[in-house]
Structures are given as structure tokens and as C-alpha cells.
Amino acid sequence: MRVTKDMIDPSLRLPGRIVDRLMGGTQTVTSLRKGDPTALKLLKYLPARGIRRYEVTVTRPDGTDLRLIVMAPLTPVPDAPALLWIHGGGYAFGSPDGEAVSVRPMIDATGAVVVSPDYRRSSQAPYPAALDDCYTALVWLRENAVRLGAGDDRIVVGGVSAGGGLTAALSLLARDRGEVNIAFQCPIYPMIDDRPTPSSTDNTAPVWNSVTNRNAWRLYLGDLSGDDVPAYAAPGRATDLSGLPPTITFVGSIEAFHDETSAYVDALNAAGVPTEFRVVPGAWHGFDAAAPWTRPAKEAKAWFLERFVEYTARYRAPQPDPAV
Numbered sequence: 001m002r003v004t005k006d007m008i009d010p011s012l013r014l015p016g017r018i019v020d021r022l023m024g025g026t027q028t029v030t031s032l033r034k035g036d037p038t039a040l041k042l043l044k045y046l047p048a049r050g051i052r053r054y055e056v057t058v059t060r061p062d063g064t065d066l067r068l069i070v071m072a073p074l075t076p077v078p079d080a081p082a083l084l085w086i087h088g089g090g091y092a093f094g095s096p097d098g099e100a101v102s103v104r105p106m107i108d109a110t111g112a113v114v115v116s117p118d119y120r121r122s123s124q125a126p127y128p129a130a131l132d133d134c135y136t137a138l139v140w141l142r143e144n145a146v147r148l149g150a151g152d153d154r155i156v157v158g159g160v161s162a163g164g165g166l167t168a169a170l171s172l173l174a175r176d177r178g179e180v181n182i183a184f185q186c187p188i189y190p191m192i193d194d195r196p197t198p199s200s201t202d203n204t205a206p207v208w209n210s211v212t213n214r215n216a217w218r219l220y221l222g223d224l225s226g227d228d229v230p231a232y233a234a235p236g237r238a239t240d241l242s243g244l245p246p247t248i249t250f251v252g253s254i255e256a257f258h259d260e261t262s263a264y265v266d267a268l269n270a271a272g273v274p275t276e277f278r279v280v281p282g283a284w285h286g287f288d289a290a291a292p293w294t295r296p297a298k299e300a301k302a303w304f305l306e307r308f309v310e311y312t313a314r315y316r317a318p319q320p321d322p323a324v
Contacts, residue, residue, distance in 0.1 A: 009282030077111025164190030193236025252283030
């Protein structure tokens with residue numbers, strides 16, 4: 001999908017050009033092992049004022065350490081939601097250190113306790129390293145939710161972009177393993193399908209386009225390709241979405257992930273999964289985080305927060321009995 005100026009919301013045209021330049025344009029994912037793009041480096045140092053923030057180290061199954069960032073309101077809320085929030089970055093870069101800005105509205109609105117894993121990026125290790133780390137964090141959250149001041153029947157998983165892709169993958173994995181029940185999921189404009197779609201083919205939108213998308217998938221999948229790619233790596237390939245948790249998501253109309261997100265929502269609806277979905281006209285990838293002062297960003301974030309509050313009040317998922 002070739003994106004022209006007229007297709008972009010007027011308030012997002014200049015921000016898109018600026019962020020595109022900071023991100024390095026189509027070269028972003030060709031040199032990932034050298035570190036994060038400038039724009040994402042800056043996000044790491046955003047302050048977490050008004051919330052409690054600390055780090056926890058847990059042990060992976062192989063004995064190595066996994067760092068978790070825990071964020072919570074200064075005044076705890078009894079029986080709060082327990083949110084596993086997974087950062088984005090094309091599976092290849094990013095960090096949980098800058099996620100306070102993203103999760104602060106959810107903490108303020110619901111008293112949520114947030115855990116954000118510093119999962120291994122594909123520039124360090126390809127699939128399934130990131131998903132394994134997120135699952136380790138999910139199990140830790142289940143085991144520690146009550147101690148953290150949250151309800152263990154109120155576990156929520158969410159994230160944007162690759163974090164949204166890992167959210168969808170983690171929901172599939174948790175369903176199939178039966179060890180952790182998720183109350184609902186929030187895979188925001190998720191990166192979930194390595195196969196080309198009309199919106200991801202020849203996409204020239206700002207920030208994330210066909211070139212960056214193709215390079216990022218190659219790095220994440222490693223030696224996997226074609227029919228060897230499992231749904232846990234690319235959840236858009238999943239054919240059975242029954243039993244997945246209720247879902248909230250939105251996506252920009254001109255971004256590469258528009259079609260795969262829409263197809264995922266259609267499949268969720270067909271499987272009987274309660275789903276709230278919104279398409280934001282004229283929005284490119286990550287517009288809500290990169291240009292939060294614009295009308296599309298404000299409206300999308302307000303819509304999402306309202307749905308998030310509704311879902312936290314409506315959905316609970318008691319944890320399975322370990323003795324069964």
C-alpha cells in the first residue's frame with residue numbers, strides 16, 4: 001500500500017516526517033545490533049513520576065536472569081488488576097524502562113500493578129527467546145499477584161507493536177498450556193503476521209514500512225520460514241482462536257499492520273471472543289506514542305482507556321487449580 005500525503009491525517013504529517021528521520025527511515029532494522037534508534041533511546045529516560053517503580057530479577061528455566069520492571073500506584077488499590085505490559089520495538093529493540101508513560105493512565109484509572117519484562121530482543125536471540133521470557137514473567141506474575149496487591153484472577157496482558165504480537169502469542173501459549181488464565185488481552189496494533197498482506201506490501205507510511213517490517217521478521221524468525229513458522233511466532237497464522245481472552249485493540253488505517261490486525265479481530269469475533277476494535281483514520285504506526293498531542297492520538301488513547309476500565313470491571317479469570 002503506497003501511502004500518499006493526502007492519506008495521512010493533517011496533524012500527523014509533520015510528526016511522521018520528524019519521527020521517521022529520528023528512527024532512521026527504512027534503514028532502522030538493518031543495523032539493529034548496533035543499538036536502538038535515537039528516538040527509542042530517548043524514550044528510555046522518560047521519568048516515572050507519581051508511581052512506585054522498582055526492579056525484580058527472576059530466573060529463567062536455563063538459570064539466567066530476567067529483569068522485570070514493576071510499576072504501581074503510590075497508594076495501593078485493593079484487588080487491583082495485574083497487568084503484564086510488553087514493550088514494542090519490532091522484536092529487535094526497545095526496553096521496558098520507558099514504559100511508565102504508556103502505563104501511567106491505566107495505573108491512575110484502575111490502580112493496576114504493572115510488570116514489564118526486559119525480554120531478549122531478536123538482535124540478541126531469535127524466536128522463541130522473547131516469548132519464553134514473557135511466559136516466565138507471566139508465571140511469576142500469577143505467583144506473586146496477591147503479594148503485589150493485585151488479584152490473581154485479574155491478570156491482563158498487553159503491549160504495542162511487537163509487544164502486541166507477543167501479547168497475542170502469549171495468550172495462545174497460556175491457553176494451550178493451561179497454567180495461567182488471562183482475564184483479557186490488549187494487543188495494540190500488533191505485529192502478528194510475517195506473511196505479506198495488502199497493507200504491508202509496498203507500504204511507504206512513516207515510522208514502520210514494508211522494508212523495516214520485512215527485515216524485522218527475518219531477524220526475529222531466524223532460520224524459520226514458510227510453513228515452518230508456528231502461530232506462537234506469528235499469531236496471525238493461528239487457525240483456532242477459540243478460548244482466547246476478551247480483547248481490546250486499535251490500529252491506524254495506513255500502517256502496515258492494518259490488515260493483519262483486522263483479520264485477527266475478524267477471527268476472534270468468529271470464534272466468539274468478546275472484542276473491541278477501532279481503526280484510526282490517517283494514522284501511521286505508533287502515532288499515539290510519538291505524537292500524543294494530536295487529535296487522533298488523544299481520541300485513540302481515550303477510547304482505549306475507557307475500554308480498559310470497562311474490561312477490568314467486567315472480566316475475571318480465576319487461576320487453574322494446580323492440583324487438578
